[in-house]
Amino acid sequence: MNYLELSKEKKAQLLDEVNKEFNAFVAKGYKVDISRGKPCSEQLDIGMEMFKGIDKALESMPKNYRNYGMLSGIPEMQQLFADMLGLKPANIIVGGSSSLNLMYDTIQRALQFGVCGEKPWNDSKVKFICPIPGYDRHFAICEHFGIEMISVPMNEDGPIMDVVEKLVSLDDSIKGIWCVPKYSNPSGCVYSNEVVDRLAKMKTKAKDFRIFWDNAYVVHDLTDTPEKLANIMTVAEKYGNEDRIYEFASTSKVTLAGAGVACIGASEKNIKDILSHLTIETISYDKVNQYIHYLFLKDMNNIAAIMKKQREVIKPKFDKFINAFTEEFSTDSNIAKWTNPKGGYFITLDVYQGCAKRVYELCKEAGLTLTKAGAPFPYGRDDDDKTLRIAPTFTSTSDLDISIAILICCVKKACLEKLLED
Ligand SMILES: Cc1ncc(COP(=O)(O)O)c(C=O)c1O
Numbered sequence: 001m002n003y004l005e006l007s008k009e010k011k012a013q014l015l016d017e018v019n020k021e022f023n024a025f026v027a028k029g030y031k032v033d034i035s036r037g038k039p040c041s042e043q044l045d046i047g048m049e050m051f052k053g054i055d056k057a058l059e060s061m062p063k064n065y066r067n068y069g070m071l072s073g074i075p076e077m078q079q080l081f082a083d084m085l086g087l088k089p090a091n092i093i094v095g096g097s098s099s100l101n102l103m104y105d106t107i108q109r110a111l112q113f114g115v116c117g118e119k120p121w122n123d124s125k126v127k128f129i130c131p132i133p134g135y136d137r138h139f140a141i142c143e144h145f146g147i148e149m150i151s152v153p154m155n156e157d158g159p160i161m162d163v164v165e166k167l168v169s170l171d172d173s174i175k176g177i178w179c180v181p182k183y184s185n186p187s188g189c190v191y192s193n194e195v196v197d198r199l200a201k202m203k204t205k206a207k208d209f210r211i212f213w214d215n216a217y218v219v220h221d222l223t224d225t226p227e228k229l230a231n232i233m234t235v236a237e238k239y240g241n242e243d244r245i246y247e248f249a250s251t252s253k254v255t256l257a258g259a260g261v262a263c264i265g266a267s268e269k270n271i272k273d274i275l276s277h278l279t280i281e282t283i284s285y286d287k288v289n290q291y292i293h294y295l296f297l298k299d300m301n302n303i304a305a306i307m308k309k310q311r312e313v314i315k316p317k318f319d320k321f322i323n324a325f326t327e328e329f330s331t332d333s334n335i336a337k338w339t340n341p342k343g344g345y346f347i348t349l350d351v352y353q354g355c356a357k358r359v360y361e362l363c364k365e366a367g368l369t370l371t372k373a374g375a376p377f378p379y380g381r382d383d384d385d386k387t388l389r390i391a392p393t394f395t396s397t398s399d400l401d402i403s404i405a406i407l408i409c410c411v412k413k414a415c416l417e418k419l420l421e422d
Contacts, residue, residue: 001330001333002330002332002333002334003333003334003335003352003415003416003419004334004419006419008420011416011419011420012420014412014416015413015416015417015420018409018412018413018416019413021409022362022366022409022410022413025366025367025405025406025409026365026366026367028367029367030366030367030368030402030406031367032367032368032369032395032399032402032403032406033368033369033394033395033403034368034369034370034371034390034391034392034394034395034400034403034407035369035370035371035372035391036371036391036394037185037253037345037346037391037393037394038257038391038393038394039253039257039310039393039394040313040314040393040394040395040396042313043253043310043313043314043393044256044257046255046306046309046310046313047254047255047256047259047260048256049296050255050256050292050293050295050296051292054292054295057292057295058288058291058292060295061288061291065287065288065290065291066287066288068283068284069283069284070284070287071093071275071278071279071282071283071284071285072092072093072094072271072275073092073093073094073095073263073285073287073290074094074287074290074291074294075089076290076291076294077094077261077263077290077291077293077294078090078092078094078263080293080294080297080299080300080303081094081249081263081265082265083299083300084218084219084249084300084303085215085218085231085233085247085249085263085265086231086233086234087233087247087265090268090271091233091265091266091267091268091271092263092264092265093263093264093265093266093271093274093275093278094261094262094263094285094290095261095262095263095264095285096261096262096285096286097250097252097258097259097260097261097262097286097289098250098252098258098262099214099216099248099249099250099252099262099263099264100137100141101262102248102262102263102264103138103141103212103214103246103248104141105281106212106246106264106274107141107142107145107147107176108145109274109277110175110208110210111126111145113277114208115208115210115270115273116208116243116269116270116273117273118207118208119208121175121208124173125148125173126145126146126147126148126173126175127147127148127149127150127171127173127174127175128142128147128148128149128150128174128175128176128177128178129150129152129159129164129167129168129174129176129177129178130142130149130150130151130152130177130178130378131151131152131153131154131158131159131177131178131179131184132151132152132153132154132376132377132378133154133186133187133348133376133377133382133387133389134154134178134180134184134185134186134376134377134378135178135180135185135186135214135376136371136375136376138178138212138214139178139377139378139379142378143378143379147175149378149379150167150174151377151378152164152167154184154187154189155189156189157189157190157191157192157194157195158179158181158184158189158191158192158195158196158199159177159179159195161194161195161198161199161202164177164198164199164202165198165202165203168202168203168204168205168206168209169202169203169204169205170205171205171206172205172206173206174204174205174206174209175206175208175209175210176209176210176211176212177199177211177212178212178214179191179199179211179212179213179214180214180215180216180217181196181213181214181215181229181232182215182217182218182220182227182229182343182344183217183220183227183341183342183343183344183345184344185216185217185344185345185346185376185389186346186347186348186371186376186389186390187339187341187346187348188339188340188341188342188343188344188346188347188348189339189341190227190228190229190342190343191229191230193230196229196230196232196235197230197235199211199232200232200235200236200238200239200241200244200245201235201236201238201239201241204244209244210244210245210246211232211244211245211246212246212248213232213245213246213247213248214248215229215247215248215249216248216249216250216252216253217253217343217344217345218249219254219303219304219307220253220254220307220310220343220344220345221307221311221342221343222311222314222315222318222341222342222343222344223342223343225342226342226343227342227343232245232247233245233247233265233267242267243266243267243269243270245265245266245267245270246264246265246266246270247264247265247266248262248263248264248265249262249263249265250262250263251293251297253310253345254297254303254306254307254310255293255296255297255306259289260293261289261290261293314392314393316397317392317393317395317397317400318341318347318392320392320397320400320401320404321338321347321390321392321404322338322340322347324404324408325338325349325408328408328412329411334352335351335352335355335411335412335415335419336349336350336351336352336411336415337349337350338350338390345391345393346389346390346391347389347390347392348376348387348388348389348390349387349388349389349390349407349411350386350387350388351386351388351411351414351415352386352414352415352418352419353384353385353386354384354385354386354418355385355386355411355414355415355418356373356374356382356385356386356387356388357373357374357385358414358417358418359373359388359407359410359411359414360372360373360388362410362413362414363406363407363410366406366409366410367406368402368403368406368407368410370388370389370390370407371388371389371390371391373385373387373388375389376389390407
């Protein structure tokens, strides 16, 4: 049904029906939440397997792992992250439990001390390119440090490179770009080989420009035919631009969110530079947790088996949303368009222009918490007011049915109200 072509009477009649449904949801007093990309309890149970028989298993841990030292992390986890990201172990620093923490630290260091002997970024104005829609916490870091954000829209295969290339070639205050290259948060898109190539080779006016390659969903496939992402470090090396890349990953959604292991991957020169500061910040990260992770994760084949278990829990949740959207909104409905990601943690739902905030508010009234409308945009500003981020993983399967019913009802209500108003 094409909502735009309905007569005024038909729209009013549909709105009447939807209002009744909406009031019934409000009366029920539901309390459901699809706002954050958190693993659900069943997924975390998979991670808890890590601790089975751990006191015995820990007997194999080298004795020095119990003590201070080894700032770059234990070699076993350096190797594992190197295999995951296609880097060399020497190009990996294994950190604490959060890659976001490593990103924040990396920006703070660059602002205060500069990178690899260059001037501190903070000596003058700093700007970052933010592909949109994007990850709200990246944007929060920029806002926190007063970094001006320049939005660049995303295509289905990454940011629009003509725009990125032009911006970075003209302005030396643009020091970085955020990228979630595989199963992007929130669109789920995967950067194409062409986009990776252009990012790696583009001319930047700032010689201390950095790509923040947040590979948070590198092994988080939802299908048997995962998308392939080019190895940006290998490509950048080809152009002599290897120092441009800071790569991040973690096991937050492989083992335990908030109690996993994170890493930063970078060129030899960058690693040396980072370690020169890190050695002041800490004596070492938690090597015991790193070793426990190594015992559990073992190698890439075993990680694939663990991620298959994760997928078995979350794929049906993604399917529920996609099937419901497909059933409720035809491709020509003009009031809802959604992504169908092959991995990661999110679905992007675009509603009729000018309605996203209203959908968010209506959902709240009916008991469903969504990620705030506008969150996937710098400064929370979605100029079209149309994009919503859906996080299917955390909610229990039974709550998911209610969440989907409320969401669909609120999309219809907000859009019909707007169409009648127009
Ligand atoms: C793109 C992206 N990067 C980083 C993170 C946070 O990762 P970590 O738990 O390693 O800090 C998330 C969490 O949702 C994310 O979506």
